[in-house]
Amino acid sequence: MSAVTAEHGHDDHHDDHAHGPAKGWLRWIITTNHKDIGTLYLLFALAMFFVGGAMAMIIRAELFEPGMQFVDPKFFNSMTTMHALVMVFGAVMPAFVGLANWMIPMMIGAPDMALPRMNNMSFWLLVSGVLLLASTLFMEGGAPAGGWTLYPPLVLQTGKALPFAIFSVHLLGISSILGAINIVATILNMRAPAMPLMKMPMFVWTWLITGFLLIAIMPVFAGAVTMLLTDKFFHTSFFDAAGGGDPVLYQHIFWFFGHPEVYVMILPTFGVASTIIPVFARKPLFGYSSMVYATASIAFLSFIVWAHHMFTVGMPISGELYFMYATMLIAIPTGVKVFNWTATMWKGAMTFETPMLFSISFVVLFTLGGFTGLMMAVAPVDFQYHDTYFIVAHFHYTLVPASVFILMAAGYYWMPKWTGHMYNEKIGQLHFWLSAISVNILFFPQHFLGLAGMPRRIPDYAIQFADWNMISSIGGFIFGASQLLFLWIVVDTIKGGTGEKVSNEVWEDAHKHGLEWTLPSPPPYHTFSTPPAVIPCDHD
Amino acid sequence: MNDDVKVKNKKLGQKLAIIAVAMFGFGYALVPLYDVLCEWKWIERDRPDAIKAIPETAYTVDVNRNVNVEFMTSLNENTPMIFSSEMPQLLVHPGEYHTINFYAENKTDKTMVARAIPSFSPALTSTYFEKVECFCFSEQIFAPHEKKIMPMRFVVNPALPPDYETITLSYTFFDNTETAVKK
Numbered sequence: 001m002s003a004v005t006a007e008h009g010h011d012d013h014h015d016d017h018a019h020g021p022a023k024g025w026l027r028w029i030i031t032t033n034h035k036d037i038g039t040l041y042l043l044f045a046l047a048m049f050f051v052g053g054a055m056a057m058i059i060r061a062e063l064f065e066p067g068m069q070f071v072d073p074k075f076f077n078s079m080t081t082m083h084a085l086v087m088v089f090g091a092v093m094p095a096f097v098g099l100a101n102w103m104i105p106m107m108i109g110a111p112d113m114a115l116p117r118m119n120n121m122s123f124w125l126l127v128s129g130v131l132l133l134a135s136t137l138f139m140e141g142g143a144p145a146g147g148w149t150l151y152p153p154l155v156l157q158t159g160k161a162l163p164f165a166i167f168s169v170h171l172l173g174i175s176s177i178l179g180a181i182n183i184v185a186t187i188l189n190m191r192a193p194a195m196p197l198m199k200m201p202m203f204v205w206t207w208l209i210t211g212f213l214l215i216a217i218m219p220v221f222a223g224a225v226t227m228l229l230t231d232k233f234f235h236t237s238f239f240d241a242a243g244g245g246d247p248v249l250y251q252h253i254f255w256f257f258g259h260p261e262v263y264v265m266i267l268p269t270f271g272v273a274s275t276i277i278p279v280f281a282r283k284p285l286f287g288y289s290s291m292v293y294a295t296a297s298i299a300f301l302s303f304i305v306w307a308h309h310m311f312t313v314g315m316p317i318s319g320e321l322y323f324m325y326a327t328m329l330i331a332i333p334t335g336v337k338v339f340n341w342t343a344t345m346w347k348g349a350m351t352f353e354t355p356m357l358f359s360i361s362f363v364v365l366f367t368l369g370g371f372t373g374l375m376m377a378v379a380p381v382d383f384q385y386h387d388t389y390f391i392v393a394h395f396h397y398t399l400v401p402a403s404v405f406i407l408m409a410a411g412y413y414w415m416p417k418w419t420g421h422m423y424n425e426k427i428g429q430l431h432f433w434l435s436a437i438s439v440n441i442l443f444f445p446q447h448f449l450g451l452a453g454m455p456r457r458i459p460d461y462a463i464q465f466a467d468w469n470m471i472s473s474i475g476g477f478i479f480g481a482s483q484l485l486f487l488w489i490v491v492d493t494i495k496g497g498t499g500e501k502v503s504n505e506v507w508e509d510a511h512k513h514g515l516e517w518t519l520p521s522p523p524p525y526h527t528f529s530t531p532p533a534v535i536p537c538d539h540d
Numbered sequence: 541m542n543d544d545v546k547v548k549n550k551k552l553g554q555k556l557a558i559i560a561v562a563m564f565g566f567g568y569a570l571v572p573l574y575d576v577l578c579e580w581k582w583i584e585r586d587r588p589d590a591i592k593a594i595p596e597t598a599y600t601v602d603v604n605r606n607v608n609v610e611f612m613t614s615l616n617e618n619t620p621m622i623f624s625s626e627m628p629q630l631l632v633h634p635g636e637y638h639t640i641n642f643y644a645e646n647k648t649d650k651t652m653v654a655r656a657i658p659s660f661s662p663a664l665t666s667t668y669f670e671k672v673e674c675f676c677f678s679e680q681i682f683a684p685h686e687k688k689i690m691p692m693r694f695v696v697n698p699a700l701p702p703d704y705e706t707i708t709l710s711y712t713f714f715d716n717t718e719t720a721v722k723k
Contacts, residue, residue, distance in 0.1 A: 036691060157617060179579040181556040189548050219560050222675045223567025235719055238571060242616070242714030249574050313661045 020525045032116035033525060034101045036221040039418070040123050041098025042411075046490065048090035050129065053480055055083035060442075060476035062459055063469050068445055076459035077145035082137065084148035088265070089172045090130045092399065095407050096268040097179045098123075098206050102418065104183065106516040107201045109192030109532045112186035119467075122179040129171030136161035136168075147457060148253055150225065152239040152247050156232050163233070166225045173218040173349045180214035184460050187274075192515075192531035198292070199537050201514055202285060205292050206271030209299045213260045213267070216303075221257035224250060248313055255306035263302045266398065267295060269366075269406040270337055276413050277341050279355035279513050281348030294333035294340075309384045320379040327377035331370065338367055339528035354428035361436045362402055369397025372447065387457075390450025396443045400427075405435070408486060415490070416506045421497035422524035423489050431489065434482035441475025514535050516534065593677055599635035602698045606631050609696070612710035613642065619654060619715040620647045621682075627642060634698040642690045644713065646682035653717045655679045661701040661708040668700040669707060679716060 021027045021036065029036060041506060058079050060265025062070050073080070101119065105112055113119045136143040141159010144150065150165075158165065187208045191200070200208075227238040228250070239250045270291075278285045285291065308327045311320060330427035341363050350356070372394040376382050385391055408431075416422050450456075454465045461469065502521045512519040519527055609632055611625040622645040632638055646652045656676040660666035671677075677688035682688065696707070 064716070115553055116543075118553070153616075177557075177560045181553050181560070184556055185549050185552045189545060189552060215556055215560050216563050218566035219562075219564035220570075223564050227568075227571075239658070239713075241712065242655055242716060247575070249571065252574060253570050256567075256570065314661070316664075 014527075030120070030400075031118055032112075032120050034105050034113045034116070034119065035418075035523070035525065037113075038100075039120050040092050040103030041101055041126075041458060044123075044127065044130075044485070045091050045095035045098055045407075048086055048094070050445075050483070050487070051134075052083050052086035052091055053483060055079045055086065056476065056482050059083065060473040062357055063461070064473040065470065066463055066466050068460055073459045074142055074145055074425055077147075077457060078137070078143040080457050081144050081146065081148050082133070084272075085129070085133060085144075087418060088148065088261075089169075089176075090126075090133075092265050092403050092407070092471040094126055096207075096210075097176075097264070098270070099203075099272070099407075099410055099414075100179075102181050102206060103414065103516060104186055105205055106188070106519060107204055107514055108184060108187065108195055108530045109515055109535065111526060111529050112188035113182050114190055116184045118178050119182050122175045122182065125171050125175035125178070129168045129175060132164055132168035133336075136164050139164065142478060143245070145233050149251075149258065150228065151254070152228055152231065152250050155228065163229060166229050169225045170222055170407075172521075173222040176214050177218050180211040181496045184211035184215070187211070192528070192535060193297065194531070194533060194535050198289065199535065201269070201271075202274035202288070202291055203271035206267045206274075206295055209295050210264050210267045213264050213299055213302070217257045217260045217264075220253060221261075223343075224253040224257065227253075251310050251313060252307065255309045256303075258309065260299070260302040261296060262395070262398070265403050267299065269362070269403045270295065272406045272410045272413075273341060274337075274360055275514065276355050276359045276409055277344050277363075279413075279507050279510050280353060281345045281350050282509065283344055283348040285340070286343035287336070290336055291340055293311065294336040297333040298330060301326065301333070304329065307383075308377055308379075311379045312386045324377055324379040328374065331374055334370055338370075353412070354423075354425060354432055355409040355413035356407045357414065357429065357432045357436075361432075362405045363411070365397060365401035365405070365436075366434075369394055369402060372397065384453075385450060387455055388450035389446040389454045392456050393443050393446035393450055396446070401436070408432075408435070411486070411490070413507075414504045414516075415493050416497075417507070417519075417521050417523070418518060418521075419493050419495050419497070420502060421495075422500040422502050422506075423493040423497050425498075427485055427489055427492075431485040432480060433498060434485070435479060438475045438478035438482060442472055442479050443475070445469075445472045447476075543668045544571065553663075570651060593672060593674070596637070596695075599698050601633050601635040603633050605634055606701070607634060607696050607699075607700065608706045609694075610706065610708040610709060611640065611642075614710065614712045616712055616714045619713050621645060621652075621654065621713055622647060622714075623713050624712075628668065632671070632696055634696045636701055637672070637693060637695045639673075639691050639693045642711070643687070644680070644682070644690060645673075645687045646685055649684045650717070651684060652677050652682045652715060654682060654713050655716050656711045656713050659710045659712070661710070662704065665704055665707045667702065668697040668704075670695050670697055676711060 021033070022030065028036065028040060053283045058071060062068075062076055101113065104110075139159065139161045141161060144155060144158050144165045146155035156162070185243070187200070187204055227236070228416065230236040231238055231240050231245070237245040239245045240246045241247065270485065274285055274291060305323060307315065307319065307323045372390070376385050376391065376394060378443060412423060412428055422458055449465050449468050449472070452465065454461055504520055505511040505517040507517075513536060515532060516523075518536075519531070551569050608629055610629045611627070613625050615621055615623055622643070624643050626641040626643070629685045630638060630640060660669060671692060671694045673691060673693040675692065680688070680690070
């Protein structure tokens with residue numbers, strides 16, 4: 001696009017996409033517009049959230065009482081495996097990529113993403129990958145059932161689905177890598193000239209770092225599953241003891257990917273929380289530069305702690321000590337973040353709209369999930385927690401009331417901007433309270449179950465675990481049903497919401513916190529064709 | 541977007557893609573790196589040469605110490621065999637030689653080439669577990685429905701640190717017929 005003056009607007013562009021969206025349904029297939037692709041990612045993630053959620057409901061229904069009730073054990077194990085894969089690769093990661101697509105160009109004053117055609121490709125590769133993964137449910141021998149970590153030799157016993165599951169991981173990996181390259185290039189090359197790195201919004205910072213994490217780890221995972229593929233079909237022996245390989249090697253490679261991967265899901269979460277809390281506390285973000293450095297430190301540390309996932313595999317004592325202390329070190333930058341959010345709220349003129357409610361409960365419940373992580377970092381006690389419901393409780397606390405709650409918060413926070421309509425605040429708050437209470441009924445008892453020794457990934461359990469499992473399942477059903485309220489709100493808001501006219505900044509004084517609030521609601525199809533001269537800065 | 545930025549974006553995109561390709565290679569580089577780290581004892585692993593014969597040397601028997609050696613036998617899911625050990629465990633003094641028999645039977649109508657792979661727990665004890673004779677040193681060929689009695693002669697080196705009171709030795713038989721034919 002040639003340089004365009006503000007007065008002439010979009011009319012004298014030579015290429016067609018300057019005029020607005022293409023007509024008809026084909027718009028959604030061929031679009032290269034960051035807002036369209038962001039919408040596609042977000043709606044796809046929402047759909048997968050309900051698919052993965054339905055699998056979780058099957059799991060909780062089976063565990064409602066001891067004994068076998070509804071499904072056979074093999075299918076149950078497929079459900080735990082597929083629930084994890086769908087939620088991680090189909091829901092949480094795409095949702096954050098969707099937010100990045102919608103918000104990053106608007107936050108940094110760029111007209112679009114750096115590589116728009118590749119952007120379209122990443123989205124459709126994601127859809128193909130998830131569909132391929134879902135198709136394994138209908139194959140002979142069933143979907144993968146060896147856990148989302150795909151450990152050999154167990155995973156090699158998967159039936160016909162194995163190569164399809166591996167190819168779907170390849171597709172999802174390529175999709176994430178392309179998405180990450182695009183986001184990094186956008187942030188580094190497309191910022192408004194008035195925005196130096198240290199004035200970027202926190203959400204942009206966290207995504208820049210996440211982008212680098214993804215580029216570094218997804219290829220390693222792709223390599224690991226390729227080794228599984230050649231072990232199974234081409235007689236290599238990477239993990240096959242009979243040929244001199246070692247299955248433990250897979251665990252090292254997997255967790256070299258797997259540990260940074262959990263930060264791929266949590267760093268953008270931190271970014272959104274750092275965006276929302278200042279707006280509703282009516283204060284600038286406390287400790288901006290320490291937030292940036294903390295994010296970078298967490299990302300660095302994530303590469304050197306992977307073996308804390310495998311303390312029980314047999315490690316020299318020096319190895320256990322190293323991974324134990326390195327893991328504990330992560331609590332320091334994470335603590336910096338939690339204290340910064342708290343200090344941002346301190347003496348702020350706070351109001352409690354739905355996005356803020358979700359964000360505050362994120363700070364509290366994520367901290368709780370972080371503390372159980374610290375407990376498991378202690379190598380000797382981890383021998384008791386390993387592969388029990390305690391770990392299930394831990395990572396669900398860091399994923400559901402953290403990542404998922406923040407995604408909800410982001411939805412409520414930006415939906416008026418995206419659609420130009422206000423959501424129903426009463427239903428939003430009802431959604432929050434039902435979710436916040438039921439998520440604790442759902443996951444808190446799992447701590448007790450784990451400490452009492454209930455193993456994870458089992459369809460049946462000893463009788464002494466019955467009571468807490470029933471309570472957990474009840475919480476699960478309430479949580480699952482409450483999410484339908486969010487679906488209703490999304491549909492309702494797109495159709496017009498409360499009918500209230502929303503201003504550019506939607507939230508009081510939001511224009512001080514981000515460039516996106518200087519644009520109309522909803523923003524026109526093309527924004528910032530010329531970079532803004534002045535940028536708001538909500539920190540010192 | 542002006543053309544300058546487009547070129548810059550493309551270049552940066554390519555550089556990042558090269559990093560991604562290099563990281564795919566790094567995943568594979570972890571395989572030899574793992575062996576090196578095992579050798580340096582940064583990662584604990586059964587000593588790969590634990591499957592080699594060690595000449596019988598006379599040690600002073602440490603009669604004051606007992607080490608419980610447990611024997612586990614298992615089959616890979618694709619190995620149609622029966623496989624067991626003469627006894628589940630044996631109390632030995634370090635430095636004392638023992639021979640224990642393992643039984644294996646081919647359940648198929650075809651000739652089978654199978655290999656037993658040992659695994660020690662705790663893994664560090666593999667360094668002190670010396671085998672003079674073992675069926676695991678090489679591939680075993682079984683005629684159709686052949687039953688075999690296979691002896692294993694071993695000693696626990698008296699240098700074994702006193703912290704270790706139990707050694708679990710697990711053998712898994714893998715059916716290598718297909719790969720053996722290809723060779």
